[in-house]
Amino acid sequence: MTADKPTAQHRFVERFGSALTEAGLQRLPARVFAALLADDDGRMTAAELGEVLSVSAASVSGAVRYLQQLRMIHREREKGSRRDVYVVADDAWHDMMMNTPRVYEPMTTALRDGVDLVGGRATSAGKRIALSVDFLEFVSEEMGSIAERWDKRRAELGH
Missing domain, CATH: 1.10.287 (Helix Hairpins)
Incomplete structure (x- = not known):
């Protein structure tokens, strides 16, 4: 997703993120959730989320913590690394509800x-x-x- 020419995936992330924000979710967590949902394997590091959403990796940490509390996403360790990967479940709505x-x-x-x-x-x-x-x-x-x-x-x- 580039700032020059938004992809269909980027448009989805922004549109669905806005819909979640209108429903009461905080803006950045809404966008993070939408980005993970739209990602093919549903797994991204804080740095990857920051790049996709054009925000700092540090600001992503608060958003993912919030989403983890709601059980919309969970954190895993990347195999062979000490990096955390944030993962959205295929049935994230079920888990949250x-x-x-x-x-x-x-x-x-x-x-x-x-x-x-x-x-x-x-x-x-x-x-x-x-x-x-x-x-x-x-x-x-x-x-x-x-x-x-x-x-x-x-x-x-x-x-």
């Missing part, structure tokens, strides 16, 4: 405790916070069912 217990549990616990801290379910705030707990518990329960249905669908699609 199935991460809900780690994401939602701390929030659910804090919200559950918060119901009493704001005066209980008899107050408007307590009802609102309790509804948040109920929703997050529902979403967490449903994710297991979604994972099972996706596994079946993925097999039907031949992936």
